Amino acid sequence: xxxxxxxxxxxxxxxxxxxxxxxxxxxxxxxxxxxxxxxxxxxxxxxxxxxxxxxxxxxxxxxxxxxxxxxxxxxxxxxxxxxxxxxxxxxxxxxxxxxxxxxxxxxxxxxxxxxxxxxxxxxxxxxxxxxxxxxxxxxxxxxxxxxxxxxxxxxxxxxxxxxxxxxxxxxxxxxxxxxxxxxxxxxxxxxxxxxxxxxxxxxxxxxxxxxxxxxxxxxxxxxxxxxxxxxxxxxxxxxxxxxxxxxxxxxxxxxxxxxxxxxxxxxxxxxxxxxxxxxxxxxxxxxxxxxxxxxxxxxxxxxxxxxxxxxxxxxxxxxxxxxxxxxxxxxxxxxxxxxxxxxxxxxxxxxxxxxxxxxxxxxxxxxxxxxxxxxxxxxxxxxxxxxxxxxxxxxxxxxxxxxxxxxxxxxxxxxxxxxxxxxxxxxxxxxxxx
Amino acid sequence: xxxxxxxxxxxxxxxxxxxxxxxxxxxxxxxxxxxxxxxxxxxxxxxxxxxxxxxxxxxxxxxxxxxxxxxxxxxxxxxxxxxxxxxxxxxxxxxxxxxxxxxxxxxxxxxxxxxxxxxxxxxxxxxxxxxxxxxxxxxxxxxxxxxxxxxxxxxxxxxxxxxxxxxxxxxxxxxxxxxxxxxxxxxxxxxxxxxxxxxxxxxxxxxxxxxxxxxxxxxxxxxxxxxxxxxxxxxxxxxxxxxxxxxxxxxxxxxxxxxxxxxxxx
Numbered sequence: 001x002x003x004x005x006x007x008x009x010x011x012x013x014x015x016x017x018x019x020x021x022x023x024x025x026x027x028x029x030x031x032x033x034x035x036x037x038x039x040x041x042x043x044x045x046x047x048x049x050x051x052x053x054x055x056x057x058x059x060x061x062x063x064x065x066x067x068x069x070x071x072x073x074x075x076x077x078x079x080x081x082x083x084x085x086x087x088x089x090x091x092x093x094x095x096x097x098x099x100x101x102x103x104x105x106x107x108x109x110x111x112x113x114x115x116x117x118x119x120x121x122x123x124x125x126x127x128x129x130x131x132x133x134x135x136x137x138x139x140x141x142x143x144x145x146x147x148x149x150x151x152x153x154x155x156x157x158x159x160x161x162x163x164x165x166x167x168x169x170x171x172x173x174x175x176x177x178x179x180x181x182x183x184x185x186x187x188x189x190x191x192x193x194x195x196x197x198x199x200x201x202x203x204x205x206x207x208x209x210x211x212x213x214x215x216x217x218x219x220x221x222x223x224x225x226x227x228x229x230x231x232x233x234x235x236x237x238x239x240x241x242x243x244x245x246x247x248x249x250x251x252x253x254x255x256x257x258x259x260x261x262x263x264x265x266x267x268x269x270x271x272x273x274x275x276x277x278x279x280x281x282x283x284x285x286x287x288x289x290x291x292x293x294x295x296x297x298x299x300x301x302x303x304x305x306x307x308x309x310x311x312x313x314x315x316x317x318x319x320x321x322x323x324x325x326x327x328x329x330x331x332x333x334x335x336x337x338x339x340x341x342x343x344x345x346x347x348x349x350x351x352x353x354x355x356x357x358x359x360x361x362x363x364x365x366x367x368x369x370x371x372x373x374x375x376x377x378x379x380x381x382x383x384x385x386x387x388x389x390x391x392x393x394x395x396x397x398x399x400x401x402x403x404x405x406x407x408x409x410x411x412x413x414x415x416x417x418x419x420x421x422x423x424x425x426x427x428x429x430x431x432x433x434x
Numbered sequence: 435x436x437x438x439x440x441x442x443x444x445x446x447x448x449x450x451x452x453x454x455x456x457x458x459x460x461x462x463x464x465x466x467x468x469x470x471x472x473x474x475x476x477x478x479x480x481x482x483x484x485x486x487x488x489x490x491x492x493x494x495x496x497x498x499x500x501x502x503x504x505x506x507x508x509x510x511x512x513x514x515x516x517x518x519x520x521x522x523x524x525x526x527x528x529x530x531x532x533x534x535x536x537x538x539x540x541x542x543x544x545x546x547x548x549x550x551x552x553x554x555x556x557x558x559x560x561x562x563x564x565x566x567x568x569x570x571x572x573x574x575x576x577x578x579x580x581x582x583x584x585x586x587x588x589x590x591x592x593x594x595x596x597x598x599x600x601x602x603x604x605x606x607x608x609x610x611x612x613x614x615x616x617x618x619x620x621x622x623x624x625x626x627x628x629x630x631x632x633x634x635x636x637x638x639x640x641x642x643x644x645x646x647x648x649x650x651x652x653x654x655x656x657x658x659x660x661x662x663x664x665x666x667x668x669x670x671x672x673x674x675x676x677x678x679x680x681x682x683x684x685x686x687x688x689x690x691x692x693x694x695x696x697x698x699x700x
């Protein structure tokens with residue numbers, strides 16, 4: 001390629017990601033001029049929706065930010081509200097919440113790996129042609145996805161926009177029979193998980209490395225999906241309640257989703273960050289799978305995020321079995337949620353499939369929401385995605401526009417962006433700030 | 435899907451079905467992908483002509499176009515008119531597309547102020563207009579209601595409509611199904627419930643899981659207003675209590691003609 005050849009890569013409305021985003025790369029010879037990931041998803045302005053609403057509706061309303069991680073929003077919203085109201089969850093409630101989150105993580109990771117990422121490796125535009133060419137692969141993906149959804153059904157009443165988890169606890173409990181039948185299915189999923197690992201172990205992820213800062217939650221016990229501390233791969237730790245010191249948002253014109261930087265630079269959240277930061281706490285089964293998939297932390301190739309998701313899927317299945325055993329051993333006791341409104345302010349964070357999700361609320365004496373701030377994982381990753389695109393462009397552009405386009409699209413998909421989620425961010429300045 | 439339904443569909447030339455998204459959480463599209471037991475059959479009976487969330491290929495002629503999400507930008511209206519021209523049948527998926535759902539919660543607020551609260555001094559990058567349901571812009575042939583849609587109802591309605599049948603969606607209120615489930619009435623549990631005025635067909639799932647009805651399926655064809663009056667009186671509640679709840683999902687028709695307000699507080 002001559003020094004003066006102009007290469008433009010423009011993909012309007014990248015498919016097989018959640019929501020509406022465009023890729024724009026402009027180069028002159030080997031000089032990359034411009035790199036953008038435009039987000040044109042309609043903003044929904046959730047603050048107008050929350051302001052003045054009763055505190056107990058925050059999980060219901062914010063779960064409608066995103067259908068794919070609706071339970072994650074419910075749980076982050078509950079965590080923030082319970083912090084504002086001074087409520088500590090019971091052991092039973094904490095176990096059920098973790099189980100609910102695992103169900104969502106399993107379905108989301110399986111959907112991403114099989115339906116959104118795998119078609120690129122089979123050279124097809126969607127999972128639809130695979131129904132004919134590889135029916136066993138599609139059916140296995142659907143079985144695993146259904147398993148994740150059924151965990152949510154049993155705990156929350158339905159997979160999308162669950163019902164039973166509320167501020168203060170659960171309005172409905174699963175029966176022991178439902179839990180035991182679910183446990184059996186989780187155990188029986190082992191061959192499907194093994195086949196999944198074998199399938200993806202055979203797919204060569206593009207060779208690309210760019211070390212960045214990885215952020216994930218840290219808790220006192222084990223692999224953290226819930227926690228009060230933010231752990232950075234650089235070693236520093238920030239209390240969740242001071243998250244604004246670590247995660248800083250700004251508006252950029254080409255994206256209705258805000259971008260984020262840490263106190264250092266752009267950073268990554270999600271499965272890759274969690275597995276890098278918490279590898280030692282994974283279940284034994286998940287660690288074995290990591291070895292089989294050639295994952296040795298720290299992994300700095302963002303395309304490996306999909307592989308990290310598969311490692312987590314195995315961890316979530318293993319931990320779901322352990323949670324059910326703990327619930328059965330202690331037997332479920334009705335604990336009707338009883339919550340008194342009071343003035344307060346709270347922050348909650350949960351590791352949802354795509355990374356750390358922060359909810360922050362202020363409520364008045366009557367329990368009405370006065371301020372809210374939500375920081376969505378995809379919003380945190382967008383600036384880092386663009387940093388990766390800048391680094392990737394000079395490597396792939398010499399291979400031609402088509403190859404560059406595919407590499408860029410696959411990079412976007414590897415991040416598993418949830419664009420409609422990230423643009424539906426609520427931002428209300430908390431008193432005394434800005 | 436029943437065997438008879440599959441057989442009947444096999445007699446058709448594979449209908450072209452498209453799925454479009456406006457302002458929404460994508461949860462109703464996800465519910466389609468969540469039909470794990472039926473998806474493989476369904477994909478052999480219909481031709482998926484557009485589904486950005488799941489596929490790269492696109493097409494421009496549709497037997498059935500399904501639209502998820504509320505109208506929140508002027509450009510959305512042009513998009514809808516184009517879809518209407520290209521589609522034989524247009525249906526809505528979920529509460530955002532009809533009656534307007536959660537995006538409609540901003541209606542009734544000062545929209546410029548709302549944009550400023552989110553994007554600060556950069557609010558002008560991201561203008562917003564009142565959230566509207568799809569049928570306020572184009573003619574809609576069927577509504578698949580719910581937040582989210584119910585998988586079984588989606589399959590029943592789509593296969594039925596493709597076979598030329600009337601969409602099998604109940605007109606009776608949620609209370610009918612709630613009583614059949616022998617749930618304790620939410621009003622008796624000290625809650626306000628929209629079950630008496632909301633379209634059934636959901637199996638009263640929210641009250642059955644210890645919650646109450648929030649009205650996501652829109653107004654029933656024949657809401658039981660006499661029963662609502664009695665319930666309100668018996669439990670010391672007012673019409674305003676019901677209307678405040680109703681605005682959660684019905685924030686367009688609550689402000690415009692044809693909503694509950696016109697019926698209970700004319």
